[in-house]
Structure formats: C-alpha cells, structure tokens
Amino acid sequence: MKQSSKASWRLEAALAALALLFFLTATARAQAPAAPPQPPVHFTTAEVLQQSPAHPLPVTETVDAAALQGTWVPATLPLIFNTGGGAPGLRTTWVRVRLDAVRETRGPLEFYMMQWFAPGLLAVYADGHLVYRSPGSPVWNLFRHPSVKVPLGKGVDSRPPATILIRVDWVPTRIAAVSSFYVGEAQAVVQMAERRSLWIDQIPFMFSAGFVLVGIFALGVWVFRRQYPGHLIFFISIFSMTRRWHFQLGIERLPVSDAWFAWLTLNALVWQVIATHFLLEFLHGRRRPRVSRVLLGLGVTLSLLTLPFNLLSLPVLLSVRSMAQFAAILLALFVAVTGVWHSWRARSSDASLLAWAFMFSFVCGVIDYVALLRLTDAERFFLTPYSALLYSLTIIYLMFRRYVRVMSEIETLNVTLEARAKVREAELAESYARLREIEHRQTLSDERTRLMQDMHDGLGSSLTSALRVVENRGGDADLREVLKSCIDDLKLTIDSMEPVEADLLLLLATLRYRLGPRLKSAGITLRWEVVDVPRLDWLDPRTSLHILRIVQEAFSNILKHTQATEIRVATGADAEQVWVSITDNGPGFDPEEARLRGGRGLDNQRRRAAELNGEVRWEFSGVGTRLLLLLPRHRSPTASVAQATTPSVP
Numbered sequence: 001m002k003q004s005s006k007a008s009w010r011l012e013a014a015l016a017a018l019a020l021l022f023f024l025t026a027t028a029r030a031q032a033p034a035a036p037p038q039p040p041v042h043f044t045t046a047e048v049l050q051q052s053p054a055h056p057l058p059v060t061e062t063v064d065a066a067a068l069q070g071t072w073v074p075a076t077l078p079l080i081f082n083t084g085g086g087a088p089g090l091r092t093t094w095v096r097v098r099l100d101a102v103r104e105t106r107g108p109l110e111f112y113m114m115q116w117f118a119p120g121l122l123a124v125y126a127d128g129h130l131v132y133r134s135p136g137s138p139v140w141n142l143f144r145h146p147s148v149k150v151p152l153g154k155g156v157d158s159r160p161p162a163t164i165l166i167r168v169d170w171v172p173t174r175i176a177a178v179s180s181f182y183v184g185e186a187q188a189v190v191q192m193a194e195r196r197s198l199w200i201d202q203i204p205f206m207f208s209a210g211f212v213l214v215g216i217f218a219l220g221v222w223v224f225r226r227q228y229p230g231h232l233i234f235f236i237s238i239f240s241m242t243r244r245w246h247f248q249l250g251i252e253r254l255p256v257s258d259a260w261f262a263w264l265t266l267n268a269l270v271w272q273v274i275a276t277h278f279l280l281e282f283l284h285g286r287r288r289p290r291v292s293r294v295l296l297g298l299g300v301t302l303s304l305l306t307l308p309f310n311l312l313s314l315p316v317l318l319s320v321r322s323m324a325q326f327a328a329i330l331l332a333l334f335v336a337v338t339g340v341w342h343s344w345r346a347r348s349s350d351a352s353l354l355a356w357a358f359m360f361s362f363v364c365g366v367i368d369y370v371a372l373l374r375l376t377d378a379e380r381f382f383l384t385p386y387s388a389l390l391y392s393l394t395i396i397y398l399m400f401r402r403y404v405r406v407m408s409e410i411e412t413l414n415v416t417l418e419a420r421a422k423v424r425e426a427e428l429a430e431s432y433a434r435l436r437e438i439e440h441r442q443t444l445s446d447e448r449t450r451l452m453q454d455m456h457d458g459l460g461s462s463l464t465s466a467l468r469v470v471e472n473r474g475g476d477a478d479l480r481e482v483l484k485s486c487i488d489d490l491k492l493t494i495d496s497m498e499p500v501e502a503d504l505l506l507l508l509a510t511l512r513y514r515l516g517p518r519l520k521s522a523g524i525t526l527r528w529e530v531v532d533v534p535r536l537d538w539l540d541p542r543t544s545l546h547i548l549r550i551v552q553e554a555f556s557n558i559l560k561h562t563q564a565t566e567i568r569v570a571t572g573a574d575a576e577q578v579w580v581s582i583t584d585n586g587p588g589f590d591p592e593e594a595r596l597r598g599g600r601g602l603d604n605q606r607r608r609a610a611e612l613n614g615e616v617r618w619e620f621s622g623v624g625t626r627l628l629l630l631l632p633r634h635r636s637p638t639a640s641v642a643q644a645t646t647p648s649v650p
Helices: 002-031 138-144 186-224 230-243 256-282 289-305 313-345 347-371 384-472 476-496 506-519 541-561 592-595 601-611
Strands: 041-043 047-052 073-076 092-100 111-114 120-126 129-133 149-152 164-168 181-185 525-529 566-573 578-585 615-621 622-630
Touching: 111 120, 111 289, 120 149, 120 289, 138 622, 149 186, 164 181, 181 186, 186 384, 230 256, 256 289, 256 313, 256 347, 289 313, 313 622, 347 384, 347 525, 384 506, 506 525, 506 541, 506 566, 541 622, 592 615, 601 615, 601 622
Parallel strands: 525 566
Antiparallel strands: 041 181, 047 073, 047 092, 092 164, 111 149, 111 181, 120 129, 120 164, 566 578, 578 622, 615 622
C-alpha cells in the first residue's frame, strides 16, 4: 500500500515537471524576439525589348515573353528609354528580369519599384501573369512619378516567380524611364516603401494641407481687416496645392481628364507666381501698377490659350504644356528677380525673406524641369516638393512674425494707454480737488459776504447812528473818538474777511484806504513807499486780521501819543522774510518803558506777530520811532523769525 502511494506520488511529480517545462518552453518561444527580416534583394540588371506597334496593344492578363517579336538586349537598371528609331507614335518597351537571387526564398514576397517616368502606362507580370497595371493616365503618370509595390506570393510555402516582365507604353515626345527595383520579404519591403513614401509624399502633402488651412485662416482675417493680405495668402496656398497634385494625389481620386489636369496644374503655377508678386509688393511697399496690370494680362492670356477644348491628342497636349511651362518659367524669373531687388531697396526684411524663398523655389523648379527634359537619373529625388515646403513655411513664419509684431504693438499701446489713463486720472483728480477748493472758497466767500453785510448793515449802522447822535448833541470828544475807533475796528474786521489772494500789498492798500481820511483830518501826511514783495501763501482772513491789527495799533499809537506830522510806510523782502516798516517823525518813545507803564498795545502787537511766526521790533531816536514787522515768506507751525537778523531797511 505504501509502495503504491509512493509510486503514484512520483508519477504525479514527473507529470507536473513535464507540464511546467512545456509551459516555460512555450512562454520563452512566445517572448523571444522575432528574427529580423532579411534585407530585400536589389535588382539592377535586365533585358530590354523595344516595339513600335501601329496601334496600341491591349494589356492582357497573361503574356509569353518568348513569343514577343524583337530582340532582347542586356541593360542596366535604372533604364532610360531610347527615343530613336521606329515609326513615330506609340512605343512599347519590355523589361525582363530574372529573379535567381530569391529563388530559394519561401513565404510572401513583395516587388517594389521606386519610380518610373513615361507619358503612358505600365504593367507588371510575374511568370507571365499580370500582377499590376497602372491606374493612372499617360499625363498623370508622366508627372506623378509613382512607385509600384505588389505582392508576388501569398502562401507560407509559396515559391517566388522566376521572372518579372515589365511593360511600358509611352509616347516618344518625352523621355521615359524605369528605376531599379527590390524583391524581398513583405515586412522589409513595406518598411522601405513607407520610409521613402514618408519623405516623398506624406510630409509634403501634410505641409501642403496645413498651408491650405493657414490660407483659410488668413482669408478669414482679411474678411474683417482688409488691410491684411489674407486673400493673397489663401490663393497662394490653393495654387501651391493644385500645382503639386501630381506629387500628392492618385489619379483615381481626381475626376478630371488629362487635358484639364494639365491645364489646372500649369495655370496654378502661373497664378501662384502672380499672387506672390502682389504679396511682395504689399510687403516692401513699392507698388508698380503698370507692371501688375501686365502680369495680370499675361496670366489671363496663358489661361485662355491653354484651355484644353481643342487639344485632343496626347502629343499636342504635351507640346503645348512644354511651351506654356517655359513661359511660366520666364514669368517666375521676372517676379523673383524684381522681388529681390525691390525688397533690398525698400530694406524690408519680410519682403526679402519671401523673395529669397521664392527665388530658391524657382531655382529648384528649374532644376527639376531640366532634369525631366534631359533625364539622367531615374531614381533622383525631386526638389520641387521641398522647395514648395520651404516657401510655405516662409509665408507661415511671416504671418507668425507679423502676429507677434502686432501683439507687441498692442501691448506697447496698452502700456501707453494705461500710462495716459493714469495721467488723465491724476489730472481729473487734481481738477476735482481744485473744483472742490473753488467751491469751498466760494462758500466761504458767500458766507463772508453775508457776515460783512450783516455787520455793515447792523452793528456798523448802529455805531454810525450813535456817533451822529453824539456829534449832533455836542457830546464828549472822547466818546466821539471811541465811537470812531469802534467803527474803524469794525471796518478793519470786515476788510480782513475780503479775499486778498496772498497779496500783502493789497491788504496794506485796503488799510490805507480806511485810515487815510482819519490821518488827513489829524494833519498827518502819509508817505507811501511800498514796493512789490513776494506773495505769502499762508495769508488768509485770520492772519490778515493779525497784520491789520498790528499796523492799526501802530497808527493809533502815533495819533494818540506823538505829535508826528508825517508817517512813512515801506515794504521789502529778502530770501527768508518780508517786512513792513512804519516810521513817524515824532519825539519817539521807549517800548520797554511804555510796557512797564501798563500799556497792553505793544504786547498785543508782539502776540499777534508771534501768531504769524513773525516778530515786531521798535527803533526810536530823538527824531521819531520806527516799527518793523517781520513776516516769514514760507510759514510753518515750527518756523519762527524771532532770532532773525534785522534786515537793512532804508
């Protein structure tokens, strides 16, 4: 029993180990990288047979190379066909290649011919069986330069064909050629074909389609802003795409005849050149209306002359197209040269960039045109798609640079407008503050006028009436003087409320007007030696009243306490202060002695001067007394001229 269990356990372990080994082996095989495909075989030798049939031969499903009439001649691929010999008209060329190099290969194979040129058709036979027939037309195949990629075997164990037979039907008015070809495993051939197609077909086509989208965008901008050349960019993009249809599209996708296809591609080139001329004129700004009208006339003439209504035969169509292409080349040469010249003279970087890009495109187009006329390399890359790509990118770059430039100008304009708005805002704020100040002053002025009117009509009228009553009744002379002083004080108070606009002389002139009659009645002569002094920006009704009271007190002291017969009033100023000098010709007095006797007038004058951050000084001698009132030119709360030196007063 134990031995049976032990044997069963060993059998189960062995089966599990075998299952695990099988699983790991299968997993390793699944994860192992596939072997890289073998590089395709490049075939460069062939045999060629030329025929000149009286009429086009049909393309049959099978063909026997041994039954073809003519002599097979060894040749090297790529092959350029000989146009000499034989009757004029259609030619048929047979190219036979033996595939001995891939005879032992098993599995699906691919045949890949890089390109071929012929104003005609092409067919490919594998061991006499038709495997490919060109879907295009003679004119399309002449300018399309299509590649050929067809499978040669489908099964895993299928054998490759022994021979490849290529048939080319062509018209000898233009050179025809076929390139060498490759045969190999499908994966390797497809990768090779896709790489070549990417650079020759797909990249130019993508950029061409993108350029058309940019042109549509530019046209939309032009609809709203007519100063922008968006319509020219749109037409250039459409014409550029149309003239390269034979590089980018299959003829089965283009439902037009050979004649109209040739007319469209040719005239697209002509009108692209004319549109470029107008775009260059817009960029460099050197307009030439007469030249522009001539170019438009030539474009219309070429478009009408090449209309394909009567061009029914292929040779005539190709001949007319060749002549029209030569005319288009001359037109493009003129636009390129004049564009470069005028862009240089106008010092326009945008126009120069476009002109040189167009010149480069023109040179590449001429090189390709000459290469097609006198073909020497059937496997060459053509420059026209890439030069057109550079030309398109140049226009897109100019649009981008113009957009960036406009955005920079807008930003600069916004900054300028913002600065101007701030300045204007500050001006408006200042104007508003001035208006409020004017309104405030007007309110104060109206209130002062009202108070002055009330004081004049009320208290002033009462004092005047009391004075007349006293005079009419022969009252006490002292009482009359008191009433006159009250009236003078009232008038000074009213005068202090008048706006003086920081003008000290105007304030003193008002005092002179008020006190002049009283001095004259007292027999005192007033000598007015006042000169211009700077404006005092701190002068207001309150400070004006202080000045008037100080000067009034000086005149009152002269009238009461001196026997003066003359009073001289003078003004002056220096860099720090303004002064008012009042001098009489009386016997003079000592201010300190007068203050000790209990007089309050001098103390009041000192107090009022101190309120103004100024000072009152007295100078006396045997021939009179001088009062000097010193006032600051710019008054501040802490400023004082108490320690200032006495100015030189004459």
